[in-house]
Amino acid sequence: MVRLESISKSFAGKDGPVSALDRIDLSIAKGEIFGIIGSSGAGKSTLVRLINLLERPTGGEVFVAGERVTDARGERLRELRRSIGMVFQHFNLLSARTVARNVAYPLELTGRYGKDEITEKVARLLARVGLSEHAHKHPRELSGGQKQRVGIARALACEPQVLLCDEATSALDPQTTGAVLDLLRQINRDLGVTIVLITHEMDVIRRTCDRVAVIDRGRVVEQGPVTDVFLHPRHPATLRLVREAEPDGGSLEAISASELGSSTVRLTFTGPNAHRPILGRIARENVVDYAILAGRVGHIREAPYAQFIVSLSGRDIAGAIAGLRASGVDVELQGGPQTEQTAVTSPRVGERALHVV
Ligand SMILES: Nc1ncnc2c1ncn2[C@@H]1O[C@H](COP(=O)(O)OP(=O)(O)OP(=O)(O)O)[C@@H](O)[C@H]1O
Numbered sequence: 001m002v003r004l005e006s007i008s009k010s011f012a013g014k015d016g017p018v019s020a021l022d023r024i025d026l027s028i029a030k031g032e033i034f035g036i037i038g039s040s041g042a043g044k045s046t047l048v049r050l051i052n053l054l055e056r057p058t059g060g061e062v063f064v065a066g067e068r069v070t071d072a073r074g075e076r077l078r079e080l081r082r083s084i085g086m087v088f089q090h091f092n093l094l095s096a097r098t099v100a101r102n103v104a105y106p107l108e109l110t111g112r113y114g115k116d117e118i119t120e121k122v123a124r125l126l127a128r129v130g131l132s133e134h135a136h137k138h139p140r141e142l143s144g145g146q147k148q149r150v151g152i153a154r155a156l157a158c159e160p161q162v163l164l165c166d167e168a169t170s171a172l173d174p175q176t177t178g179a180v181l182d183l184l185r186q187i188n189r190d191l192g193v194t195i196v197l198i199t200h201e202m203d204v205i206r207r208t209c210d211r212v213a214v215i216d217r218g219r220v221v222e223q224g225p226v227t228d229v230f231l232h233p234r235h236p237a238t239l240r241l242v243r244e245a246e247p248d249g250g251s252l253e254a255i256s257a258s259e260l261g262s263s264t265v266r267l268t269f270t271g272p273n274a275h276r277p278i279l280g281r282i283a284r285e286n287v288v289d290y291a292i293l294a295g296r297v298g299h300i301r302e303a304p305y306a307q308f309i310v311s312l313s314g315r316d317i318a319g320a321i322a323g324l325r326a327s328g329v330d331v332e333l334q335g336g337p338q339t340e341q342t343a344v345t346s347p348r349v350g351e352r353a354l355h356v357v
Contacts, residue, residue: 170201288313
């Protein structure tokens with residue numbers, strides 16, 4: 001639905017050009033919820049302005065729905081911009097207009113709809129975001145979450161193919177964030193609209209997205225299904241973002257090399273395995289003990305996961321690891337030397353050998 005091919009963007013700086021984005025390749029499929037995450041200054045805002053065609057790249061090509069739009073101009077450019085709805089961090093509502101008239105605004109701008117048609121469309125949009133009773137209020141009378149619902153209704157008014165959400169929950173408290181993310185997922189399910197979520201919070205990605213790209217200093221440093229990137233972060237920028245999402249500062253990612261012996265493994269249980277008593281059974285069968293050094297349990301969207309760093313000791317450690325793997329547990333050795341039989345290639349990107357006994 002949106003494809004960026006080797007996109008670069010630089011700005012004129014005092015001491016020469018400043019590179020904000022450097023050869024970004026991204027392909028966002030129709031109907032998916034795609035997350036773009038990075039810390040401050042990574043290039044997120046620049047990327048947003050390129051996707052919604054407010055800026056032109058210095059190099060590379062932008063495609064929307066298969067069409068090359070890098071040089072689109074005039075009416076075609078306005079039409080393309082209408083096909084990309086925007087949801088902003090600070091809502092950007094018009095304070096003098098009521099809720100209903102804020103949502104009506106983009107429809108009025110097109111000049112294509114009569115008054116009755118706009119009234120009917122606005123009523124449907126407000127019902128979708130749960131604000132029918134607030135239609136005649138002004139933004140100052142609404143909570144942050146309600147304001148963002150108005151922002152979402154307004155972004156959907158022109159029936160966009162893509163909804164671009166730029167830090168849409170960053171100004172909201174955790175509970176309201178959850179409700180707004182649920183609403184976005186429902187809209188994605190009901191309308192099939194492609195959603196691109198730009199955020200600096202890994203938790204937003206974990207709860208909402210199908211796939212994610214991590215940007216750092218203007219480059220995509222890691223991308224893939226959220227389950228893979230969240231549970232097996234590789235790039236230091238991704239590790240930092242995952243760590244920030246952990247309530248205790250990320251004990252799993254923060255564990256020091258000195259704590260990792262040659263029988264220390266990272267075990268990842270996903271899907272139904274997260275609820276099966278596999279670890280105890282394997283320990284009994286192979287006469288091994290285990291000490292849990294760090295761990296986390298939770299959900300990625302609806303799917304449960306559990307991940308532990310475990311130190312194994314006892315009779316048949318190799319047998320225990322083979323048994324865990326045969327039960328569908330992902331096992332990565334965290335320390336000790338790698339041998340020829342034990343190296344396997346990562347199924348995600350094939351970029352790193354995992355150490356497995
Ligand atoms: N108009 C501009 N002129 C010069 N440099 C710019 C301009 N816009 C962005 N930059 C630079 O490009 C880099 C990326 O900035 P950008 O605003 O895209 O990052 P960001 O990830 O959105 O950060 P934040 O989360 O803090 O908004 C930064 O180094 C920034 O200083």
